[in-house]
Amino acid sequence: xxxxxxxxxxxxxxxxxxxxxxxxxxxxxxxxxxxxxxxxxxxxxxxxxxxxxxxxxxxxxxxxxxxxxxxxxxxxxxxxxxxxxxxxxxxxxxxxxxxxxxxxxxxxxxxxxxxxxxxxxxxxxxxxxxxxxxxxxxxxxxxxxxxxxxxxxxxxxxxxxxxxxxxxxxxxxxxxxxxxxxxxxxxxxxxxxxxxxxxxxxxxxxxxxxxxxxxxxxxxxxxxxxxxxxxxxxxxxxxxxxxxxxxxxxxxxxxxxxxxxxxxxxxxxxxxxxxxxxxxxxxxxxxxxxxxxxxxxxxxxxxxxxxxxxxxxxxxxxxxxxxxxxxxxxxxxxxxxxxxxxxxxxxxxxxxxxxxxxxxxxxxxxxxxxxxxxxxxxxxxxxxxxxxxxxxxxxxxxxxxxxxxxxxxxxxxxxxxxxxxxxxxxxxxxxxxxxxxxxxxxxxxxxxxxxxxxxxxxxxxxxxxxx
Amino acid sequence: xxxxxxxxxxxxxxxxxxxxxxxxxxxxxxxxxxxxxxxxxxxxxxxxxxxxxxxxxxxxxxxxxxxxxxxxxxxxxxxxxxxxxxxxxxxxxxxxxxxxxxxxxxxxxxxxxxxxxxxxxxxxxxxxxxxxxxxxxxxxxxxxxxxxxxxxxxxxxxxxxxxxxxxxxxxxxxxxxxxxxxxxxxxxxxxxxxxxxxxxxxxxxxxxxxxxxxxxxxxxxxxxxxxxxxxxxxxxxxxxxxxxxxxxxxxxxxxxxxxxxxxxxxxxxxxxxxxxxxxxxxxxxxxxxxxxxxxxxxxxxxxxxxxxxxxxxxxxxxxxxxxxxxxxxxxxxxxxxxxxxxxxxxxxxxxxxxxxxxxxxxxxxxxxxxxxxxxxxxxxxxxxxxxxxxxxxxxxxxxxxxxxxxxxxxxxxxxxxxxxxxxxxxxxxxxxxxxxxxx
Ligand SMILES: Cc1cc2nc3c(=O)[nH]c(=O)nc-3n(C[C@H](O)[C@H](O)[C@H](O)COP(=O)(O)OP(=O)(O)OC[C@H]3O[C@@H](n4cnc5c(N)ncnc54)[C@H](O)[C@@H]3O)c2cc1C
Numbered sequence: 026x027x028x029x030x031x032x033x034x035x036x037x038x039x040x041x042x043x044x045x046x047x048x049x050x051x052x053x054x055x056x057x058x059x060x061x062x063x064x065x066x067x068x069x070x071x072x073x074x075x076x077x078x079x080x081x082x083x084x085x086x087x088x089x090x091x092x093x094x095x096x097x098x099x100x101x102x103x104x105x106x107x108x109x110x111x112x113x114x115x116x117x118x119x120x121x122x123x124x125x126x127x128x129x130x131x132x133x134x135x136x137x138x139x140x141x142x143x144x145x146x147x148x149x150x151x152x153x154x155x156x157x158x159x160x161x162x163x164x165x166x167x168x169x170x171x172x173x174x175x176x177x178x179x180x181x182x183x184x185x186x187x188x189x190x191x192x193x194x195x196x197x198x199x200x201x202x203x204x205x206x207x208x209x210x211x212x213x214x215x216x217x218x219x220x221x222x223x224x225x226x227x228x229x230x231x232x233x234x235x236x237x238x239x240x241x242x243x244x245x246x247x248x249x250x251x252x253x254x255x256x257x258x259x260x261x262x263x264x265x266x267x268x269x270x271x272x273x274x275x276x277x278x279x280x281x282x283x284x285x286x287x288x289x290x291x292x293x294x295x296x297x298x299x300x301x302x303x304x305x306x307x308x309x310x311x312x313x314x315x316x317x318x319x320x321x322x323x324x325x326x327x328x329x330x331x332x333x334x335x336x337x338x339x340x341x342x343x344x345x346x347x348x349x350x351x352x353x354x355x356x357x358x359x360x361x362x363x364x365x366x367x368x369x370x371x372x373x374x375x376x377x378x379x380x381x382x383x384x385x386x387x388x389x390x391x392x393x394x395x396x397x398x399x400x401x402x403x404x405x406x407x408x409x410x411x412x413x414x415x416x417x418x419x420x421x422x423x424x425x426x427x428x429x430x431x432x433x434x435x436x437x438x439x440x441x442x443x444x445x446x447x448x449x450x451x452x453x454x455x456x457x458x459x460x461x462x463x464x465x466x467x468x469x470x471x472x473x474x475x476x477x478x479x480x481x482x483x484x485x486x487x488x489x490x491x492x
Numbered sequence: 493x494x495x496x497x498x499x500x501x502x503x504x505x506x507x508x509x510x511x512x513x514x515x516x517x518x519x520x521x522x523x524x525x526x527x528x529x530x531x532x533x534x535x536x537x538x539x540x541x542x543x544x545x546x547x548x549x550x551x552x553x554x555x556x557x558x559x560x561x562x563x564x565x566x567x568x569x570x571x572x573x574x575x576x577x578x579x580x581x582x583x584x585x586x587x588x589x590x591x592x593x594x595x596x597x598x599x600x601x602x603x604x605x606x607x608x609x610x611x612x613x614x615x616x617x618x619x620x621x622x623x624x625x626x627x628x629x630x631x632x633x634x635x636x637x638x639x640x641x642x643x644x645x646x647x648x649x650x651x652x653x654x655x656x657x658x659x660x661x662x663x664x665x666x667x668x669x670x671x672x673x674x675x676x677x678x679x680x681x682x683x684x685x686x687x688x689x690x691x692x693x694x695x696x697x698x699x700x701x702x703x704x705x706x707x708x709x710x711x712x713x714x715x716x717x718x719x720x721x722x723x724x725x726x727x728x729x730x731x732x733x734x735x736x737x738x739x740x741x742x743x744x745x746x747x748x749x750x751x752x753x754x755x756x757x758x759x760x761x762x763x764x765x766x767x768x769x770x771x772x773x774x775x776x777x778x779x780x781x782x783x784x785x786x787x788x789x790x791x792x793x794x795x796x797x798x799x800x801x802x803x804x805x806x807x808x809x810x811x812x813x814x815x816x817x818x819x820x821x822x823x824x825x826x827x828x829x830x831x832x833x834x835x836x837x838x839x840x841x842x843x844x845x846x847x848x849x850x851x852x853x854x855x856x857x858x859x860x861x862x863x864x865x866x867x868x869x870x871x872x873x874x875x876x877x878x879x880x881x882x883x884x885x886x887x888x889x890x891x892x893x894x895x896x897x898x899x900x901x902x903x904x905x906x907x908x909x910x911x912x913x914x915x916x917x918x919x920x921x922x923x924x925x926x927x928x929x930x931x
Pocket of ligand 1: 034035036037038039040057058059060061062063064065066067069070071072074136137138139169170171172192213303307337338339340345346347348349350376378
């Protein structure tokens with residue numbers, strides 16, 4: 026007899042959502058967490074960064090109020106309060122998760138979990154925060170231990186809490202650095218660059234690939250770089266960091282690009298070069314759990330090669346996104362409970378909440394072509410969109426990629442004001458397997474920026490209305 | 493308060509079944525756990541137990557009705573008290589029922605109310621009208637993309653089973669339907685492009701007049717056998733490999749083993765030894781323990797061996813799970829139990845669905861050799877013939893040995909000739925020197 030039907034290890038968005046769903050399905054569920062309920066997302070990721078970025082955005086807006094016929098004098102900020110607001114938001118949400126666990130009668134076990142081989146699913150041994158050990162068993166165990174910032178010790182890219190930061194330090198700074206080098210131009214690097222730039226820091230972003238935000242469509246990368254440069258962020262692309270060194274006044278980042286070496290000096294350097302899965306020191310080797318470059322190898326239901334053990338979210342590989350973790354969690358639990366899931370391949374949107382924002386779903390134009398599709402591509406700029414003009418938010422555009430043969434929407438890409446709130450429209454269309462006609466036939470409210478999404482679909486088939 | 497008893501789903505894939513028999517009549521009182529009906533699916537007959545107690549008010553579906561959809565009300569029970577909303581559960585075996593209980597309750601249409609109870613409409617339970625049945629003709633649920641793809645491929649959407657939300661036909665279903673259609677012929681014009689499903693001619697057309705025979709209706713099992721075997725034989729590129737095995741050593745070993753087991757009442761058959769040898773051989777040649785899927789070749793972690801058991805009206809293939817981890821005595825015991833319950837049609841769906849390799853044995857009927865049809869999605873099926881004394885040539889001289897011929901039918905998409913042969917070699921070595929099975 027097991028103690029539980031399901032034990033979830035890690036209370037990030039993947040884990041806690043899995044636990045809630047399990048409880049809804051009548052499974053007796055426990056969740057083990059070594060640090061904070063809510064995981065990285067609520068405490069050190071998605072949420073606190075969005076709080077900081079909002080402060081930055083409002084502050085930046087104050088500097089061009091004249092566009093709206095307004096003015097203020099004496100624009101200033103209290104950096105401590107900006108950071109404290111962000112921490113408060115994180116705390117509020119984490120306590121919300123505690124409430125949800127209670128509401129769904131999920132037992133929260135505070136401590137660090139290790140797994141041991143057992144007849145059925147692995148046994149879970151928790152080194153309790155309160156001291157001592159507790160061993161619990163379940164018919165199924167879900168590993169949702171997430172990931173942490175990747176560091177590169179060989180070149181000194183390891184956070185020291187003072188001059189060299191990863192996201193945790195970058196979220197809880199004591200002062201706002203005047204000069205900053207950000208290594209990596211993925212979503213996390215770009216968001217920090219955007220925030221600190223908004224508050225006045227001199228920011229240089231170093232990217233190894235030959236364009237920023239390499240997972241996005243090339244046109245988006247290009248437009249984003251232009252938009253950020255307009256705001257004063259500098260970029261070094263196709264640039265390799267060979268050394269990160271502390272100096273008397275800050276850090277020196279040695280960079281090589283196109284055969285030229287350069288030393289970027291700054292007060293602080295943020296390392297945002299991806300993440301490493303939390304798979305160590307948990308007894309996974311002894312279980313013979315299959316890993317691939319540190320990530321657990323899981324099938325589409327989260328199943329691993331160890332009977333009764335499942336893995337979801339960041340620990341199970343890319344894309345490292347909270348909503349993917351949650352979706353995985355629900356799917357995995359429904360699979361465990363035997364609920365027959367309909368066959369849908371849900372595309373996972375990706376968002377960057379910098380100023381301007383970037384949002385995309387599905388294939389980039391290049392990826393679609395590489396996959397052998399004959400494509401039809403549409404674009405529509407916000408600068409001719411009524412609502413955008415009225416709001417003085419005319420930067421950016423929407424782009425669609427359709428399969429020319431079937432009319433299936435393969436991908437959509439947007440850059441501009443609040444595009445992260447709009448991408449779900451295309452995501453729904455893709456999940457429901459809509460075609461261009463469904464997008465044509467959808468009535469988009471006027472005036473909204475979303476009308477550009479309609480036009481970008483029309484444009485792909487040569488019939489935009491407003492351009 | 494009346495409680496509706498709904499047609500239970502006896503397996504995750506069950507959509508409809510036949511209500512074979514009622515064990516209760518109107519006016520009977522039942523309590524939880526009482527068997528109230530028997531339901532026949534493709535492969536098994538299972539008992540339905542009452543979950544609530546009460547008096548049977550009405551039987552809504554007659555015994556013998558085929559094609560009763562899952563969740564259709566089959567009977568009405570008048571509850572003794574204001575019991576919570578009804579729950580129908582399948583046979584005990586399905587106890588860890590996968591459904592979301594709270595949600596199911598909410599979704600359930602309210603019990604049929606007597607006219608004056610109409611005020612109950614204001615109740616919180618939302619009345620979700622049952623989805624229109626697809627054979628109403630005009631409404632086929634399909635995603636826009638699926639519609640377009642089906643049209644382009646000339647496929648009839650109504651004939652495609654939807655796997656999307658609410659049974660909606662989605663792209664993957666159309667792709668699968670397209671993948672199933674035979675590929676274009678190698679030489680252009682040699683055959684009609686997309687061979688339409690074979691249209692069975694009537695017996696009269698074939699010269700057998702009506703009235704000259706009795707017609708036995710096709711039951712669920714017969715239909716399943718007909719469909720699965722036709723699909724398999726037509727769509728899977730299969731080939732047989734045949735090998736002779738000398739089994740005198742095996743028979744001697746069996747005699748010894750049975751002498752040892754006698755006091756416990758245990759007994760091991762040649763077939764059990766074959767199953768054991770198959771399990772060991774699959775472990776040593778894992779490439780033969782594989783299934784073809786469009787996404788890749790599934791290399792199974794364990795040997796789940798299905799054994800064909802002839803039963804009244806057809807056959808069924810119960811499975812010895814993880815046979816590679818089991819000893820001979822256990823395999824023998826499980827095989828005996830499964831075969832017994834198969835004949836009584838008492839197997840649970842999970843006991844005969846799946847499997848990674850099949851063994852069919854007609855040796856006891858004196859069949860010398862035969863080649864079975866692949867049991868999809870398994871990569872191989874072994875056909876075991878009779879062990880009989882035959883002349884063999886040993887060192888240039890004629891001798892007598894007990895010889896058994898086995899044939900391995902392979903799905904060429906996963907198991908090539910060399911792999912199949914390697915498997916048979918290993919299997920032969922194990923059978924001819926049974927001691928090697930334990931090491
Ligand atoms: C700065 C930053 C910004 C981000 N912004 C976004 C965004 O805007 N949108 C987005 O979708 N994603 C964003 N992400 C990514 C997102 O945070 C992750 O994808 C998400 O948190 C992954 O969820 P998870 O449940 O897999 O793991 P996590 O959230 O990492 O949670 C894992 C939990 O497991 C616990 N744990 C680990 N090991 C053990 C153990 N042995 N015993 C007990 N507990 C253990 C950890 O303490 C942690 O709480 C961001 C990430 C960062 C760093």
